[in-house]
Amino acid sequence: MTRVEPAIVLDRVSKVFPGATRPAVSECSLTVETGELVVLLGSSGSGKTTLLKMINRLVEPTAGTIYINGQDSRSVSAIELRRHIGYVIQQVGLFPHQTVAENIATVPRILGWDRRRIEERVDSLLALMQLPPEQFRHRRPRQLSGGQQQRVGIARALAADPPILLMDEPFGALDTITRKVLQDELLRIQSQVKKTIIFVTHDVEEALKLADRIVVMKDGRIEQSGTPIELLHRPATPFVRRLLGADDLLQRLSVLPVSRVMRPWPGATAPGPVEVAATGAEAATAGAAEEAAAGAAEALAPAAAAGRARGAAAGAADRSAVVGGNAAAGKLAGAPPALPQTASVRDALAALLSGDLRPVAVVNGSGEPVGLVRWEDVRAVAGGGPVTDEGRTRDAP
């Protein structure tokens, strides 16, 4: 089988800024496969942003080589390189004197695409980012909310369809709710476009949520690189253990997908509680995020929002909707809503606890039940039973 070239290879890359006492980045080596979402995680001063910027040569390495799709990144001009790498920054940096459409069209215009192609591309990207084109094409950045601006920022980065996307703490300037929403958006988009993404953050939860692989950095060096599960269950250094809360059981459970513990759905004629749980499906279809009243300004989501409440992780607070729906069916009151497929084992634990440990159904994107979670199975995993490292699945099959 022919080996596919990794998207990005960093070979002992270092950066020393003039006049600095220690290197900002010190002998970092890293391989990123195509389609991976790699998170560079560390506090400020760890070198994560500098490392990111060396990939698109906004910062030039003082030592080492960076290969992009097998080619030395210095073999083309920096400007040419950047036109084929998407770049999203925390402050977004949209051009205030241009419309949303013009902003998004920046790189395609530089590359000389014809007008028709650009217009279609802009519209399809706006749709992808859930900003209806007719409404948003002609708006100006100052008329957009922070979350909308960053959506446009991401669209702009994706405009020329670059294989690689660099994101430097893109959601750091947003409020918590919007941040969660956009994190979910990113996962959704990634499942559709499968870009190679390097994502810089200092937020551990964000890293655990988004990453295929996390690269923990400290003082310019890579402490450990691995999947969230690897890092949590086998931290290489005390720093990594402390940083990720590897000693925190709930934290570990939060990165295990519920598919890891669920049993297959028994079939259409399942008894009582399970059926009741299944009718809660509509309420949970919307998706993993806790969306609360995120604000119309976010222009989110398809009309299926009607049933959208919160994921099971939100806690027992609002089962009344589900109960109300079930009342007509005359079933048991107080059953927990079903879990979406994208939920974690920790979400399952919460659902089990709120439902008095009765089994909870797991549904797919269309609301059909695909599995069942039982207390016994969660307890087994939580008790430190063997965890196989199959990696995380986030795509809805």
Place this chain on the structure above:
Amino acid sequence: MTYLAENWDTVLQLTWEHIYLAGVALLVSVAVALPVGAVLARFERLATVGLGLLSVIYTIPSMALFALLIPVTGLGFKTAAAALVAYSQFILVRNTVAGLRGVDPAILEAAAGMGMSGWQLFRDVRLPLAMPVILAGVRVASVSIIGLASLAAWINAGGLGVLLFQGLYQDHAVKIWTGTVLIGLVAIGMSRLIERLERRARAWLDGVERP
């Protein structure tokens, strides 16, 4: 008071000369100041030196500046224009540098990260966003040019200053008044015009309807 009635054609001629001189000086000033400002905005240390030099020229009394230039450019229009251009560089360059430096660095970083060349970045992003501040400088410079152009009469460059000087020598109050008022009106008119441009630029940058 009959002076005006009998000599309105002369007055008009002088007014036109004044506007023409000021206009040419302003255009040349801006054409020089923009590239100079662009270069200085790029190199921090050059900027301090450059602006320092221009501020020295600014402090030279205008008549002295004329006197210095006469051996080089003779008497008349060219000398007056040259002096006015030199004089207004300080304001224009300073505002150009401030405007260019004042553009949000995040925008510039995003633009660079997308692969814009240096020139594209300057022309399509940095310069447009610096316009309001640059135009404010142009407005101030235009008023001071119009005022200073009054002295051009002293070196045979014509303009409304002629009325002022004649009025002084001849003890003719009406001439002085006429000259003064007209210079004031031209200055106000020019200032208002550029202010309009300034507002348009700001509105265009923000994407709102013109106020």
